[in-house]
Amino acid sequence: MKNRPAFLSSLAGKIGLAMRKYAPQMILLALLILFSFLSPQFMTLYNMTIMVRQVSFAAISAVGVMFVMISGGIDLSIGSQIVFTNVVLAIMMAYGHVPLILAIPITLVMGTALGFFNGLLSVKLKVHSLIITLGTAMIYKGLGYIVAQARNIMGFPDSFRVFGQGYLWKIPVPVVIMIVIALIGSFILTRTYFGRYVFALGGNEEAARLAGVNVNVMKMILFALCGFVSGITSVLLLSRVFAGQVSTGQGIEFDCLTAALLGGVSFKGGEGTVFGLMTGILIIGVLNNAMQLASFPDFSQMVVKGAVLLIAVGFDVYQKNRKARETVARVPAQ
Amino acid sequence: MRDALKLREWVFDDFYCEGGLPPPSQTNEINERMDTKVVLSLKGITKRYPGVLALDHVSLDFLEGEVHALLGENGAGKSTLIKAVAGAIDLDGGIVHVGEHDYEQMTPHLSRSLGIEVIYQEFNLVPPLSAAENIFLGDRLSKSFLVDFKTMKSKTKEIFDLFKVDIDPGALVQDLSPAQQQIVEIAKAVSKNVRILIMDEPSAPLSVSEVARMFEIIRQLKQRGVTVIYISHRLEEVFKISDRVTVMRDGRYVATRLTNDTNRKELLNLMVGRELTEVYPSRTIIPTETVIEIKNLSGNGDKDISFSVKKGEIVGLSGLVGSGRTELAMLLCGAVPLEGGEIWVNGKPTRIKSPADAIKHKIGLLPEDRKAHGLFLEMGVQWNICFPIVRGLSRNGVVDRKKETQIAKKYKEQLDIKTPSLEQQIKNLSGGNQQKVVLAKSLAAESDILIFDEPTRGIDVGAKQEIYRLMCMLANNGIAIIMISSDMEELLGMSDRIIVLCEGKMAGEVMKEQFSQDFILDLASGTL
Numbered sequence: 001m002k003n004r005p006a007f008l009s010s011l012a013g014k015i016g017l018a019m020r021k022y023a024p025q026m027i028l029l030a031l032l033i034l035f036s037f038l039s040p041q042f043m044t045l046y047n048m049t050i051m052v053r054q055v056s057f058a059a060i061s062a063v064g065v066m067f068v069m070i071s072g073g074i075d076l077s078i079g080s081q082i083v084f085t086n087v088v089l090a091i092m093m094a095y096g097h098v099p100l101i102l103a104i105p106i107t108l109v110m111g112t113a114l115g116f117f118n119g120l121l122s123v124k125l126k127v128h129s130l131i132i133t134l135g136t137a138m139i140y141k142g143l144g145y146i147v148a149q150a151r152n153i154m155g156f157p158d159s160f161r162v163f164g165q166g167y168l169w170k171i172p173v174p175v176v177i178m179i180v181i182a183l184i185g186s187f188i189l190t191r192t193y194f195g196r197y198v199f200a201l202g203g204n205e206e207a208a209r210l211a212g213v214n215v216n217v218m219k220m221i222l223f224a225l226c227g228f229v230s231g232i233t234s235v236l237l238l239s240r241v242f243a244g245q246v247s248t249g250q251g252i253e254f255d256c257l258t259a260a261l262l263g264g265v266s267f268k269g270g271e272g273t274v275f276g277l278m279t280g281i282l283i284i285g286v287l288n289n290a291m292q293l294a295s296f297p298d299f300s301q302m303v304v305k306g307a308v309l310l311i312a313v314g315f316d317v318y319q320k321n322r323k324a325r326e327t328v329a330r331v332p333a334q
Numbered sequence: 335m336r337d338a339l340k341l342r343e344w345v346f347d348d349f350y351c352e353g354g355l356p357p358p359s360q361t362n363e364i365n366e367r368m369d370t371k372v373v374l375s376l377k378g379i380t381k382r383y384p385g386v387l388a389l390d391h392v393s394l395d396f397l398e399g400e401v402h403a404l405l406g407e408n409g410a411g412k413s414t415l416i417k418a419v420a421g422a423i424d425l426d427g428g429i430v431h432v433g434e435h436d437y438e439q440m441t442p443h444l445s446r447s448l449g450i451e452v453i454y455q456e457f458n459l460v461p462p463l464s465a466a467e468n469i470f471l472g473d474r475l476s477k478s479f480l481v482d483f484k485t486m487k488s489k490t491k492e493i494f495d496l497f498k499v500d501i502d503p504g505a506l507v508q509d510l511s512p513a514q515q516q517i518v519e520i521a522k523a524v525s526k527n528v529r530i531l532i533m534d535e536p537s538a539p540l541s542v543s544e545v546a547r548m549f550e551i552i553r554q555l556k557q558r559g560v561t562v563i564y565i566s567h568r569l570e571e572v573f574k575i576s577d578r579v580t581v582m583r584d585g586r587y588v589a590t591r592l593t594n595d596t597n598r599k600e601l602l603n604l605m606v607g608r609e610l611t612e613v614y615p616s617r618t619i620i621p622t623e624t625v626i627e628i629k630n631l632s633g634n635g636d637k638d639i640s641f642s643v644k645k646g647e648i649v650g651l652s653g654l655v656g657s658g659r660t661e662l663a664m665l666l667c668g669a670v671p672l673e674g675g676e677i678w679v680n681g682k683p684t685r686i687k688s689p690a691d692a693i694k695h696k697i698g699l700l701p702e703d704r705k706a707h708g709l710f711l712e713m714g715v716q717w718n719i720c721f722p723i724v725r726g727l728s729r730n731g732v733v734d735r736k737k738e739t740q741i742a743k744k745y746k747e748q749l750d751i752k753t754p755s756l757e758q759q760i761k762n763l764s765g766g767n768q769q770k771v772v773l774a775k776s777l778a779a780e781s782d783i784l785i786f787d788e789p790t791r792g793i794d795v796g797a798k799q800e801i802y803r804l805m806c807m808l809a810n811n812g813i814a815i816i817m818i819s820s821d822m823e824e825l826l827g828m829s830d831r832i833i834v835l836c837e838g839k840m841a842g843e844v845m846k847e848q849f850s851q852d853f854i855l856d857l858a859s860g861t862l
Binding site (some may be wrong): 065080192193194196199200203204206207208210211212213216271332 | 480497667669687688690693698701706707708709710711712714717721722724725727728731732733
């Protein structure tokens with residue numbers, strides 16, 4: 001170290017910093033390169049389109065979850081919200097013959113209401129949203145099962161297909177919607193005062209309150225927002241599956257959480273970017289897709305996904321500790 | 335010398351009236367014990383924290399069987415010194431000499447095995463366990479695999495009997511009063527064959543009569559040859575209990591005196607280390623119109639508090655810990671709802687129900703615990719300064735970042751905040767600069783009324799001066815300031831008037847002409 005010229009070590013330092021800052025992106029890149037060597041079908045436009053469409057549903061919900069996570073909360077109920085809204089939407093269309101123009105807004109309002117209920121409970125009961133949404137997840141899922149009555153609900157208008165199965169300029173519609181929502185989310189988070197409040201809430205709730213932020217209202221808005229976005233996911237998923245089943249959407253919250261954590265969204269709040277989140281989503285997409293191409297059994301896929309999550313989180317913690325140590329070491333030298 | 339003795343007698347008389355205990359018979363014994371051997375010797379202890387030299391070559395001897403008081407202001411290095419002895423921190427230099435050996439580095443285990451026990455301000459007890467279980471926590475009394483509750487209880491009873499206290503060994507610690515919990519802590523130390531007992535501000539949670547009982551226990555320990563290192567910033571206690579007293583200031587050793595040979599004034603001068611008048615910038619008050627008037631305010635534990643603050647005035651709020659000063663600040667800034675009374679701002683009644691309302695009425699708070707309540711540590715300087723006004727800086731919800739940078743820059747220059755950039759994370763700034771960022775936040779919100787809650791806590795001396803200078807500048811610019819402080823010198827030096835609280839009630843309002851530390855302390859402790 002001592003004999004190395006100063007510019008070299010500073011360059012190495014910069015590269016090291018960039019490596020750490022863009023660690024999720026590096027992982028994604030490494031996976032892309034690895035799998036394109038392993039499988040000839042992997043790096044094709046067709047396969048990539050399929051891969052992105054596969055994760056676009058989780059990605060849309062993940063934007064909502066990320067807002068909640070940055071504010072220091074968590075929403076484990078989105079999968080169950082989707083189960084419930086999905087079944088209701090299916091019944092409305094198949095049995096109630098409610099026109100699309102009415103059924104879709106009703107679904108979105110319903111999603112918002114379910115999210116708002118989460119927020120309301122966590123504010124009123126003053127219990128961490130992890131516990132609240134664990135409870136509401138059971139309730140929403142149960143309600144979905146009750147409403148569905150073990151039916152496979154079919155018979156939707158054909159015009160409904162466009163949301164999940166259609167293309168816009170050769171890009172699947174869910175992917176387009178994902179991009180739009182990601183851009184809006186990123187804009188709100190980085191450019192608006194609302195975004196500042198979200199970070200403030202996760203960074204130091206009491207300081208935010210004393211600075212005049214209505215913390216409770218913010219929490220309820222954020223959960224409602226998360227519910228609204230999951231409502232969109234629900235509509236897209238039903239259009240994609242084209243049958244109302246209680247299995248749709250189940251477990252999607254784990255993909256959302258994994259993506260958020262992989263992408264550097266802090267579990268404690270106050271940290272996160274849409275760019276990181278989307279990287280996390282794509283890592284999950286690539287893994288899913290490659291394992292399917294390699295015809296990995298379903299259960300092995302679960303093991304791999306779990307391991308990737310743990311490695312990513314472990315790396316993150318290691319990095320933060322190292323950063324803290326370096327800061328401490330640097331200060332006395334000044 | 336004779337004055338000092340008289341003072342001591344007076345103090346003792348006073349004390350025994352309160353505590354109702356027999357008068358001391360060992361007054362001479364203290365002097366006889368003075369020539370006993372050194373049990374703990376510190377040589378050139380140095381400890382550096384980022385940006386601060388917490389301990390600067392401190393050398394100090396402690397004798398067997400003495401009660402040795404450590405005095406100093408906040409940030410003088412008392413707590414760091416005991417952490418060094420207890421092995422809780424890594425030293426940057428110096429030697430700890432205990433018994434026959436020199437140690438360059440203490441560890442908690444080593445320190446324990448040498449018979450050193452520390453009772454910290456926050457008790458180290460397990461609330462849901464019994465007193466006996468706490469005392470013998472981690473000790474195996476017998477070879478058996480099971481806990482021997484019987485021996486445990488009888489041994490605990492023995493120690494309690496020694497202290498002549500009546501606590502049930504089986505009582506859960508969470509059901510005990512703070513004073514009883516402290517006795518459990520002391521008993522815990524005694525059960526481990528303590529030779530040197532270090533007590534950090536032990537009187538803080540105790541009432542007057544409880545302090546008397548604690549002193550009785552300390553005397554018993556002393557008679558058994560235990561050295562007690564007593565850390566306090568209450569001078570009265572130092573005179574009541576200690577044999578010798580060492581003063582520290584800004585991480586340095588200042589002087590050691592025999593308690594009998596010194597007096598209050600000398601110790602105060604040693605602690606502060608300068609003539610008090612020099613420290614605080616002089617200011618000519620121009621009493622003009624009243625900005626804020628508090629009428630019969632109640633809530634958050636406070637009752638019926640009334641006073642007013644004029645433009646350009648600094649009003650001090652004094653009182654002991656728990657007297658309701660911070661609670662009052664919380665009421666004024668809307669953090670806790672009022673239960674009664676009114677707050678008038680600029681001659682009009684207000685309805686302050688939330689912090690947002692307080693900000694609307696231009697009331698700003700610089701909280702006591704700035705890291706927990708005032709700052710977003712992970713965020714940048716600009717982000718923090720502009721946070722309260724970020725909504726006002728927005729058009730259609732989008733923040734005007736140009737304007738934001740302008741404002742942040744303005745206050746960075748005005749308050750001389752030392753930071754490499756406006757993006758620098760707050761957690762990397764020094765305490766003084768963090769406090770300036772909190773101040774900048776309130777100034778950016780254009781507050782007319784500023785409440786400073788312990789504005790100089792945990793800030794080094796140089797930065798303190800700057801904060802004082804800034805406060806005076808703000809007052810001269812017509813801002814009404816309410817200052818809460820436990821630092822009496824600071825309070826007397828800065829305030830134009832002092833409101834004294836005692837147990838949530840107004841104990842008095844002291845004008846500048848009447849300023850005296852004793853008078854205010856008497857008001858604060860409710861003895862008048």
